[in-house]
Amino acid sequence: MPLVRVRDVSKDFANGVRALEGTSLDIEAGEFLSVLGPSGCGKSTLLRLIAGLAEPTAGTIDWSGGEGLGRRPDLGFVFQEPTLMPWTTALANVALPLKLAGVARSEREARAADALGHVGLAGFERSYPRELSGGMKMRVSIARALVTEAKLLLMDEPFAALDEITRRRLNTDLLELWQRTRFTAVFVTHSVFESVFLSQRIAVMSARPGRVLSELAIPAGYPRTEAFGTSAEYAALCRLASGRLSEAMATQGAA
Missing domain, CATH: 3.40.50.300 (P-loop containing nucleotide triphosphate hydrolases)
Known part of the structure; x- marks a missing residue:
């Protein structure tokens, strides 16, 4: 099927x-x-x-x-706009779905960092959305959609x-x-x-x-x-x- x-x-x-x-x-x-x-x-x-x-x-x-x-x-959704939280870091933005699911902080931050690495943003974990280009913001959005290991x-x-x-x-x-x-x-x-x-x-x-x-x-x-x-x-x-x-x-x- x-x-x-x-x-x-x-x-x-x-x-x-x-x-x-x-x-x-x-x-x-x-x-x-x-x-x-x-x-x-x-x-x-x-x-x-x-x-x-x-x-x-x-x-x-x-x-x-x-x-x-x-x-x-499990699914992830990437919208036309990145829709990131401007007051927090790329790492925290990506980790948000895991936080809402009750995943422990150490695990969710490790998985979020790994997801950022997969989209080419290793080293930008502590950057805020205002410090990122449009393309980088969209990468963060993709990482957030995939961090839950969406099928x-x-x-x-x-x-x-x-x-x-x-x-x-x-x-x-x-x-x-x-x-x-x-x-x-x-x-x-x-x-x-x-x-x-x-x-x-x-x-x-x-x-x-x-x-x-x-x-x-x-x-x-x-x-x-x-x-x-x-x-x-x-x-x-x-x-x-x-x-x-x-x-x-x-x-x-x-x-």
Whole structure:
């Protein structure tokens, strides 16, 4: 069974907006999946439903990866903004989920320091958010999401606000981290280029109300370096993904 199975999910908000309609998607354990679509198509809503931060209006979300069928596995959520506590250190920010879970101070600080090391921030444990760059703050946010040893990492356009150089570097670092630990990754983006570089599979969504209209396998192997990002293979896959996105939009417009 997939780790997560989304079936015919719809979501209506109190203001009358239907964000999702009849959305179905399987998420396989250990894969890197991107959800690609235009702004406002319900990508973030889908992620929040998977995380349990909201409930669907219709449809079902089933799990096979928890401590029993139907139980969510441990998961981490990386939002569009780092949402760090400005009054405390990077170490304390990363250790927060462990503190809330009642983990002893010595253990949570050791695990938080280890998580910061995994995202390339060893030596910055005592730094405050105001002392960190935008990319470093996002690394802290990723470390905080992974410190609980999450099996599923949900990422909602985490690099969208960063400059292109920082974004490319973090894409590469994220893939290296995923290859080492092999968590399941679901990455929301509206960038064709980012989705192709990162993913094993791309789910392409229509405009609002969003639904998955196409899926595209990315057969390129890992690791994916800067050389891959300038290759003919990458360019061809980007054209294919862009075409799928255009098809999805045209299909929605004709519905």
